Amino acid sequence: MTQNIIVIGSASMDLTVQTDVIPNQGETVLGDSLLMAPGGKGANQAVAAARLKRNQEVYMIGAVGDDAFGKTIIENLQQSGVNTTYMQTVAGEHSGTAHITLYDKDNRIIVVPEANNAILPDVVLPILQRFERGDIVVMQQEIPAETVEAVIKESTQLGLQVILNPAPYRPIDMQLLDQIAYITPNESECQQLFDGKVGEALAQYPNKLIVTLGADGAAYFNQTQYTVPAYPCDVVDTTGAGDTFNGALAVALSEGQSLEAALRFANMASRFAVSVLGAQGGIPTRQDVDEALSE
Numbered sequence: 001m002t003q004n005i006i007v008i009g010s011a012s013m014d015l016t017v018q019t020d021v022i023p024n025q026g027e028t029v030l031g032d033s034l035l036m037a038p039g040g041k042g043a044n045q046a047v048a049a050a051r052l053k054r055n056q057e058v059y060m061i062g063a064v065g066d067d068a069f070g071k072t073i074i075e076n077l078q079q080s081g082v083n084t085t086y087m088q089t090v091a092g093e094h095s096g097t098a099h100i101t102l103y104d105k106d107n108r109i110i111v112v113p114e115a116n117n118a119i120l121p122d123v124v125l126p127i128l129q130r131f132e133r134g135d136i137v138v139m140q141q142e143i144p145a146e147t148v149e150a151v152i153k154e155s156t157q158l159g160l161q162v163i164l165n166p167a168p169y170r171p172i173d174m175q176l177l178d179q180i181a182y183i184t185p186n187e188s189e190c191q192q193l194f195d196g197k198v199g200e201a202l203a204q205y206p207n208k209l210i211v212t213l214g215a216d217g218a219a220y221f222n223q224t225q226y227t228v229p230a231y232p233c234d235v236v237d238t239t240g241a242g243d244t245f246n247g248a249l250a251v252a253l254s255e256g257q258s259l260e261a262a263l264r265f266a267n268m269a270s271r272f273a274v275s276v277l278g279a280q281g282g283i284p285t286r287q288d289v290d291e292a293l294s295e
Contacts, residue, residue, distance in 0.1 A: 002058045003161070003254040004135045005049050007247075008124060008151060009042020010116040010142035011062040011077070011087070012096035013069040014279055016239070018102050028197060038076040039098055039279040040116070040138040044240050048247025048283045049138070051080035051234040052269060056254050058195050061127055062143075063118040070115070074190035076280075086127050089262040092099045096142075102277075105235050111142060111168070121150035133159030138250050140165045152176050162254075165246045166193060177205065182253075184210045199225065207259055212245060214238075228263040231271040233294075240279035245270045248289070250292055262279075268292050 001269040016035040023029045026274040044282060051197050060082045066089050073095060077084050096116040101108045123148055139148055148164070153160045153176075161266070162243030166172060169189045183205070185193055190211045194201035202209055203222040211219045217230040248269035252262035268289050276282030 001053070002256075004059065004131060005053070005138060005250050006059045006128070006131060006135060006160075006253055007042050007046040007049065007138045008061045008119065009045065009138070009140045010040035010111075010113065010119075011038070011043035011060070011064055011073045011074065011277065012040035012098050012116065012184065013037070013186055014239070016041030016099045016100040016102055016237075016278065018277075019101060022101070022103055029288055031112065033237065035278055037278045037280065038073045039136070039240075039245050040073075040096060041142050041165070043073065043077060044139055044243030044279045044283075045140070045165070045247040045250070046077060046082045046150065046190060047080040047280050048244045048269065048273075049251050051283050052248050052251045052286050052289060053081075054255065056251065057083055059083045059086060060117050061124055063088045063090050063095040064116045065089070065095040065115040066091050067095055069097070080280075088118065088123065093118065093194065096237055100239055102239070104219070104235055107237070107239050109239070117181055120146055121147050124151060125154050128154055129144060130158065131158070131160060132174060134161065136161045136163060136250050138163045138165070138246060140167055141170055142168065145170060146169050148246060149173065152179050155179070161253075163246065163250055165242070167242065169193070177208070180208065182210055182249070183210060184249065186212045186214070210249075210263070214241075217267055218245070222258060222262070225262070228267060230267050233271045233275055235274045236289060237277045237282070238274050240273045240281075240283065241270045243279065244273035244283050247283075253283060265291045267290060291295070
């Protein structure tokens with residue numbers, strides 16, 4: 001039986017500038033282009049899960065401001081197949097934004113949370129009680145730390161499985177890791193979480209800690225350390241790669257796929273994601289990924 005997927009996280013408007021030069025302090029340079037499109041780690045992961053799902057329902061719990069960006073963000077989620085019943089519009093607040101500089105096929109991002117700070121435990125916890133044991137909760141760290149901690153504890157009580165993508169990095173109470181089904185840092189985040197001891201951390205959290213390695217794939221530990229390789233492609237924009245990976249991982253695990261198979265599925269979805277400009281522009285459909293994996 002497949003489980004539903006509940007994404008709790010940020011929903012923002014991405015403002016992406018492409019440039020051939022990074023300005024120095026106090027310097028002004030001319031950019032090449034501007035792309036304005038819905039994003040936010042939570043919304044990206046929800047859209048990825050919705051495009052890749054079969055029969056699962058994908059819910060988004062989040063918040064936007066009562067502005068034009070907020071309307072666009074919610075409409076985009078709905079058009080992508082995400083259930084927005086639990087999205088709130090915060091009166092008098094701006095929607096969150098992410099200011100992205102795309103340079104040399106990589107990115108630098110400044111996030112302004114705004115309405116995303118309204119995703120608080122007293123809003124989220126009552127909603128969680130409406131879901132079934134075994135359903136999958138996906139979270140990131142662009143929402144208040146108190147909410148992340150409260151959701152992990154409540155999910156344990158309710159029998160919900162938590163996938164925590166600890167991005168952007170901030171310290172985590174390590175005792176909470178015992179209550180998480182999977183934690184998915186990238187290599188940099190993993191080094192910060194575990195004092196640079198990535199190999200030791202993988203061995204300490206077998207089949208739980210999944211470290212994404214960019215072009216090298218993803219690593220996990222099951223009696224020995226495994227790396228599931230990435231699929232080669234021409235990289236245009238890496239902004240949505242990690243979010244697509246996490247949304248795809250949630251879908252595959254909700255269908256009962258093995259961890260190795262789920263990582264292959266997520267790696268393939270990420271391959272599509274980096275081939276198009278924008279965090280959501282390259283997120284593939286289920287047919288795209290299934291056909292590519294069968295080749």
